[in-house]
Amino acid sequence: MQxxxxxxxxxxxxxxxxxxxxxIARWLAAxxxxxxxxxRSQAELLFRRIGxxxxxxxxKDAGERLIPFDIIPRVMLRSEWSxxxxxxxxxxxxLNLFLADIYGGxxxxxxxxxxxxxxxxxxxxxPQMAGRRIPHDIYVHIAGxxxxxxxxxxxxxxxxxxxTPSGVSYMLENREVMMRLVPDLFxxxxxxxxxxxxxxxxxxxxxxxxxxxxxEPTIALLTPGRFNSAYYEHSFLxxxxxxxxxxxxxxxxxxxRVYMRTTQGAKQVDVLYRRIDDDFLDPxxxxxxxxxxxxxxxxxxxAGNVTLANAVGAGVAxxxxxxxxxxxxxxxxxxxxxILKNVPTxxxxxxxxxxxxxxxxxxLVVKEVNGSGGYGMLVGPHATKAERxxxxxxxxxxxxxxxxxPTLALSTAPTFFDAGIAPRHVDLRPFVLTGANGVRVVxxxxxxxxxxxxxxxxxxxxxxxxxxxxxxxxxxxDEAAPWQSQLQNQAG
Amino acid sequence: xLSRTADHLFWLARYVERxxxxxxxxxxxxxxxxxxxxxxGTGTEWESALESSGAADGFHATRAAAEEASVxxxxxxxxxxxxxxxxxxxxxxxxxxxxxxxxxxxxxEAINSAWIELKRYENSNIARGRYDREELSRFLELVKKTxxxxxxxxxxxxxxxxxxxxxxxxxxxxxxxxxxxxxDVKYHVLLPMDEAVGGSLDYFQWTAILxxxxxxxxxxxxxxxxxxxxxxxxxLILKMxxxxxxxxxxxxxxxxxxxxxxxxxxxxxxxxQAHEVMTKLESATTKEIFRIGLHEFITDFVExxxxxxxxxxxxxxxx
Numbered sequence: 001m002q003x004x005x006x007x008x009x010x011x012x013x014x015x016x017x018x019x020x021x022x023x024i025a026r027w028l029a030a031x032x033x034x035x036x037x038x039x040r041s042q043a044e045l046l047f048r049r050i051g052x053x054x055x056x057x058x059x060k061d062a063g064e065r066l067i068p069f070d071i072i073p074r075v076m077l078r079s080e081w082s083x084x085x086x087x088x089x090x091x092x093x094x095l096n097l098f099l100a101d102i103y104g105g106x107x108x109x110x111x112x113x114x115x116x117x118x119x120x121x122x123x124x125x126x127p128q129m130a131g132r133r134i135p136h137d138i139y140v141h142i143a144g145x146x147x148x149x150x151x152x153x154x155x156x157x158x159x160x161x162x163x164t165p166s167g168v169s170y171m172l173e174n175r176e177v178m179m180r181l182v183p184d185l186f187x188x189x190x191x192x193x194x195x196x197x198x199x200x201x202x203x204x205x206x207x208x209x210x211x212x213x214x215x216e217p218t219i220a221l222l223t224p225g226r227f228n229s230a231y232y233e234h235s236f237l238x239x240x241x242x243x244x245x246x247x248x249x250x251x252x253x254x255x256x257r258v259y260m261r262t263t264q265g266a267k268q269v270d271v272l273y274r275r276i277d278d279d280f281l282d283p284x285x286x287x288x289x290x291x292x293x294x295x296x297x298x299x300x301x302x303a304g305n306v307t308l309a310n311a312v313g314a315g316v317a318x319x320x321x322x323x324x325x326x327x328x329x330x331x332x333x334x335x336x337x338x339i340l341k342n343v344p345t346x347x348x349x350x351x352x353x354x355x356x357x358x359x360x361x362x363x364l365v366v367k368e369v370n371g372s373g374g375y376g377m378l379v380g381p382h383a384t385k386a387e388r389x390x391x392x393x394x395x396x397x398x399x400x401x402x403x404x405x406p407t408l409a410l411s412t413a414p415t416f417f418d419a420g421i422a423p424r425h426v427d428l429r430p431f432v433l434t435g436a437n438g439v440r441v442v443x444x445x446x447x448x449x450x451x452x453x454x455x456x457x458x459x460x461x462x463x464x465x466x467x468x469x470x471x472x473x474x475x476x477x478d479e480a481a482p483w484q485s486q487l488q489n490q491a492g
Numbered sequence: 493x494l495s496r497t498a499d500h501l502f503w504l505a506r507y508v509e510r511x512x513x514x515x516x517x518x519x520x521x522x523x524x525x526x527x528x529x530x531x532x533g534t535g536t537e538w539e540s541a542l543e544s545s546g547a548a549d550g551f552h553a554t555r556a557a558a559e560e561a562s563v564x565x566x567x568x569x570x571x572x573x574x575x576x577x578x579x580x581x582x583x584x585x586x587x588x589x590x591x592x593x594x595x596x597x598x599x600x601e602a603i604n605s606a607w608i609e610l611k612r613y614e615n616s617n618i619a620r621g622r623y624d625r626e627e628l629s630r631f632l633e634l635v636k637k638t639x640x641x642x643x644x645x646x647x648x649x650x651x652x653x654x655x656x657x658x659x660x661x662x663x664x665x666x667x668x669x670x671x672x673x674x675x676d677v678k679y680h681v682l683l684p685m686d687e688a689v690g691g692s693l694d695y696f697q698w699t700a701i702l703x704x705x706x707x708x709x710x711x712x713x714x715x716x717x718x719x720x721x722x723x724x725x726x727x728l729i730l731k732m733x734x735x736x737x738x739x740x741x742x743x744x745x746x747x748x749x750x751x752x753x754x755x756x757x758x759x760x761x762x763x764x765q766a767h768e769v770m771t772k773l774e775s776a777t778t779k780e781i782f783r784i785g786l787h788e789f790i791t792d793f794v795e796x797x798x799x800x801x802x803x804x805x806x807x808x809x810x811x
Contacts, residue, residue, distance in 0.1 A: 048608070226590050235592040245593050250494050250811055261495045263654060263808040264756050 006409035007151045008423050009074065019477045020077050021414075023188050028072070028414065028421060036416050039181050040071050046177050068465035069174060070415045071181060074426060074447040075470045077477075078192070081443055084147060084155060084430070087340030089439045090330060092143050092432045095162060095317045097333040099139035103129045103313060113328050118349075122322070123370060124163075124315030126278060128285060132302060134311055135208045136436045141309035142201070142273075143432040144168075144445075147340070149411040156343045156408065157326070158427065162310060162318045164275045167446040167466075168431050169233035172197060172240075174446075174468040192443035192471040197431065198240035200442065201273075204435030205241075208307050209270045217270035220244045220260060222251070224276050224292045234275050243273075253296030256303040271307045278312050320369040320403045321347060343408060348399040357404035358395065361388050364404045365456075366395060379456055381407050410456055413467065415449055425450045427458050428469065444469035497591045498658040499809040504587040504603070505646075505662030511580035512639035513670040513704075514567055515632040517541050520703040522625075524696055525560060531696050538563040544677045544704070547575055561623040568631065569619045577635055578619075581610050596649035602641035609634055654755060657748040658808070664748075665801050668741035671728055672797065674704050676790045682721040683786065698724055705736045725786060726778045738793060739773040745800070746770050752808070762803040769796050 010021040017025045028036075047066055101107050102119050109116045119125055144165025146158040175194055179186055202219070209217035223234035225247050238245035250260050251269065259266035274281065280290040285298040300306045316322060322329075324345040330338045346353035348366075357364060361380050368376040378391040395402050412423035430445030447467040448458035458464040521541040529535060539558045542548040550573055551558065551566050570576045585607040588595055595603075613631055617624035643663075650656040675682070681697040698719045702708040707727060714731060715723050731737045746766045753759035781789045 226586075232592075239593040244494055244497075245591075246494065247496070250496050261811045263493055263495055263498045263658075263752075 006425070007149065007154075007411040009076075009149070009411050009413045009426070011414075011423075020075050020472065022477060023185070024072065024075060024414075027182075027185055033418075033420065036071060037418065040069075040416060043069050043071055043177050043181055046180070047173070067170065068451055069177070070449055070451075070465050070467045071178070072414050072416050072421070073178060073185075073468045073470045074413045074428075074449075075189070075472060076444075078443075078471055078473045081471045083339065085441050085443070087155075087157075087338070088145055088430055088432050088441050090334065090336060090339050091145060091157065091160070091326065092140060092434055092439055094326070094330040094333050095140050095143065095160065096138055096434060098329050099311070099314055099317055100137040101333070102316060103132065103139075108329070108332055111332065113332055114322070114325050118321055119316060122316050122319055124278070124313070124319055126313035128298060128302065129311070129313040135210060135307055138208055138434050138436070139311035139314045140317065141204055141208065141311075141434055143434070144429045145432060147428045147430065148343075148408055149426075149428075150409050151411075155340060157323075157340045158343060158408075159320070160318060160323060160326070161429075163277060163315045164310070165429070165431070166230040166233055166275075167429055167448075168197060169236040170466050171431070171442075171444070171446040171469070173236070174466055178468040188476075189470060189472045190476060192473075194442045194444055197442045198237065200433050200440050201237070202241050202243075203437060204433045204440070205271050205273055205309055207436035208309065210304055210307055212305070213270035218268060219271045219273065220246045220251075220269050222246055222248070222272045222274040222276055224248075224280070228275075230275065237273075241273075246272075248276075248290075248292050248294045251294040251297070253294060253300050256296075256300045256305055258294070258297060258300045258306045269306060271309065273309050278315060281308075281312065320345075320367055321349065321400075324403060343405045346404040348395060348402040348404060353404070354395070354399045357402070358392055360404075361392055361395075363407060365407050366391065366402055366404045368401055369403060370401070377457075379407065382455070407456065410450075413447070413449065415451070415465075415467075422453070424453070425456050425458065426467070443471040493594070493654050495809050495811040497594050498654065499805070499811065500587040500591040501594060501655055501659045502662035502804070502809060504584050504591075505642075505659045506666040507580040507584035507587065508603070508639050508642045509663050509666040510575060510670070511577045511584070511635050513667075514545055514575070514577050514580070515635040516704045516706060517545055517674070518564055518567055518628075519632055520700045522560070522564075523703065524700040527696055537700075540677050541567070544674045545575065546673060547573055550574070564623065564628060565618065565621055568628070569613075577631075578610060581606055581635075581638070594655050596645065598645035598649045599642060602638060602645050606634065606638040606641075654752055657752050660748045661745060661804060664741040664744045665797060665804075667736055668738055668745070668797050669794065671705055671736050671738055671741070672790050672794045674701060675725065675728055676787065676794065679786045679790060682725050683782075694721070695719060701728075707734060707736060710734055722778055722782065725781065729781065729789075730773065730776060730778065739770075742766065742770045742773055749804075760807050762800060762807050765796070765800050765803055769793070769800065772796075 010018060010025060012018055044066065047069060098108065102109070108114055109119060140162040142165060144161040144167060146161065147155055148158050149155050171194055205219050206217055219241070220243050221234055221238040221241065223231060223245055225231065228234070235245055244260060246260055252259050252261065252266065254266070258269045258272070260269055276292055279287050280292045282293045282295060282297040283290045284295050298312070301308055301312065324342065324347055326342050327338045330336060346357050348354045348357050357366060364380045366378045366380070378387065380388065383391070410425040410427060413426045414421050415424040426447050426449045428445050428447050430441055433440045447469045449465045449467055450456060450458045451463065451465045518541065521537050525537045538560055539548070542551050542558055542563055545567060547567060551563065554572060555562050555566060566573050566576065568577045571578065573579065585603050588600060588603045592600060613619050616627055618628055618631065646656070646659055650659070678697065678701050681694045698721060699708055701724060702711055705728060711719065711724070711727055714727060714733065717723065727734050727737065729738050732740055732743060734740055749763045749766050753763050
């Protein structure tokens with residue numbers, strides 16, 4: 001069985017329950033499947049009522065689909081989390097220094113650590129930003145760093161999402177729903193809260209307002225509109241932040257300043273938390289056919305009259321080819337070893353690596369360097385021979401566009417199905433905020449789960465689900481010993 | 493607030509109110525049409541239902557004779573009728589979804605649950621053109637309940653700020669339009685004659701009007717009299733205590749426009765127009781209205797009301 005080869009977060013190889021899952025295991029053992037099923041439909045009803053849906057591009061009923069939610073939380077110890085947190089803070093600091101450098105002095109290119117063309121010819125590199133300073137040199141205000149676990153102490157960063165990472169609304173709503181469904185479990189676990197995320201986000205956004213802005217800067221969230229797959233999240237966040245949710249057509253640029261059209265006339269906007277990609281921001285500068293953006297926005301931005309979060313051009317750091325250099329980047333700017341490991345990666349642009357990738361396609365995961373959302377990737381072991389052949393041709397034709405990684409044995413976590421509880425692969429996307437006031441991470445993040453047996457693709461656009469993620473103090477489990485051994489006796 | 497947000501709130505309210513009115517029109521007409529020919533009069537009830545709901549032109553362009561099944565289908569589920577109840581709910585939800593942040597959870601739930609219910613009717617008999625009175629009556633109940641839910645949650649949960657005021661403006665502009673339209677279509681049965689002896693044949697026409705604006709019981713409480721056509725006109729135009737009367741709608745419109753002007757620190761064209769309409773209504777008497785002609789009075793009012801809607805849009809809602 002393939003399952004047995006990977007690390008399960010609840011049950012270790014000999015069938016014993018890991019201490020951190022002790023209370024969960026007891027709860028699962030004591031709760032009839034029908035009760036779990038009814039909790040699950042209760043959760044679904046709640047999500048449906050509050051309107052949490054996710055549109056999937058290219059599907060007929062894309063309008064309104066619910067992301068499957070699993071009611072068994074994913075639990076981690078505070079001590080495990082603290083290491084991840086330190087690694088995240090370190091990583092995002094380095095990403096910001098890296099971006100400030102490539103749009104500034106370009107020390108890292110001169111040092112020869114990263115090939116110049118990988119940065120300068122990167123489609124996400126925005127020459128407009130070269131030599132410009134932005135408030136506090138912060139490029140990545142909101143980062144979603146995808147982390148996978150392969151063993152008791154083995155955590156890897158899979159991807160750095162620094163353009164417009166999504167999912168934080170699910171982190172927050174999952175928690176609200178779980179608190180309503182299983183209040184007893186919460187009382188027992190004393191889970192670290194995540195509800196202060198919007199407040200922390202607001203503080204970060206306020207801290208990066210242009211210096212000339214009023215003491216109370218006006219912040220708005222720029223969305224592509226209600227047909228965007230993450231529209232629910234945009235409206236959810238705007239609501240929690242208490243800021244206007246604007247579309248391109250609500251904004252206008254006059255005299256290099258950005259205004260929104262209000263019932264009281266034009267009102268100046270100081271900070272835009274934009275959930276629109278660079279390409280669509282401003283038809284005058286980027287894609288001229290964009291109807292989502294605001295003509296003249298880049299003029300106002302470069303004049304320093306508005307702050308965009310994340311910054312224009314941050315996408316370079318999101319690139320999977322750049323990702324492969326993250327250990328070097330961290331060392332270069334911070335003089336520290338990376339706390340979180342990178343997945344070993346073959347850069348297909350290098351001939352030896354390409355050869356290796358082509359020869360071992362059946363064992364590898366191959367990704368487009370600019371791809372996201374699980375689109376355009378090949379999971380070698382799960383692909384048919386024909387699929388691999390088609391992909392090999394693509395890869396050979398344009399090797400610069402791809403990286404290859406070993407197929408990681410992602411950890412599994414217990415997941416509820418009608419047929420019973422079964423392990424499914426999970427990852428974790430914590431959200432990292434950077435402002436003038438420093439770097440902050442709310443404890444936990446969004447756990448995504450691949451609901452299909454043996455599947456490693458957790459993206460919601462590819463049928464993945466989500467779980468609530470609980471960070472609990474280690475001390476909570478000291479008192480758990482008696483019934484835990486009891487449970488093991490029962491098992492034995 | 494964003495002009496676009498205000499615009500969506502305004503139209504959300506209008507579509508919910510319109511759906512409610514359509515449901516009442518259909519119910520009242522059904523009742524009227526179910527009477528023996530000698531009681532209901534002309535046999536053109538469904539034609540006038542189309543006219544009262546402003547759907548006559550669209551109907552005749554695409555459908556044959558105006559009889560019960562085809563008119564009901566057109567007013568309730570027809571996808572090609574921009575003002576069918578189904579489309580009103582679809583538009584209401586699209587507007588609500590576009591401004592999810594400006595709504596309270598309760599309002600969103602009122603609209604979203606109606607929409608989810610609507611989806612359940614998608615494969616129903618009426619939606620597929622098979623007339624089914626029982627199903628229809630359940631559906632109309634749903635529509636009326638939705639407007640109550642929307643209205644109640646708006647009242648109970650919204651902050652009293654511009655978002656609330658624009659929502660209310662949408663509701664009252666639409667309601668005034670609806671009341672005026674039904675008066676306009678039925679004005680000929682309301683013209684005063686010598687007091688009819690016994691029951692006039694028009695009696696059932698009159699009660700149908702009152703039912704369409706859910707005012708039949710209200711009539712008796714206000715007048716403590718038999719149904720008299722000029723009193724119906726009085727009730728629906730000039731009685732402040734009647735929540736669907738034109739004057740009650742304008743009482744609210746003026747109030748909410750003034751609240752906006754005060755909050756924004758400056759009145760404009762819409763405040764001025766609304767006050768003018770209100771003055772007309774306040775100084776009018778039933779006698780005077782019948783002297784210059786009920787039809788003319790109502791036609792003027794519909795025009796004034798339309799113009800005010802446009803002025804509000806120009807002043808606040810353009811984006």
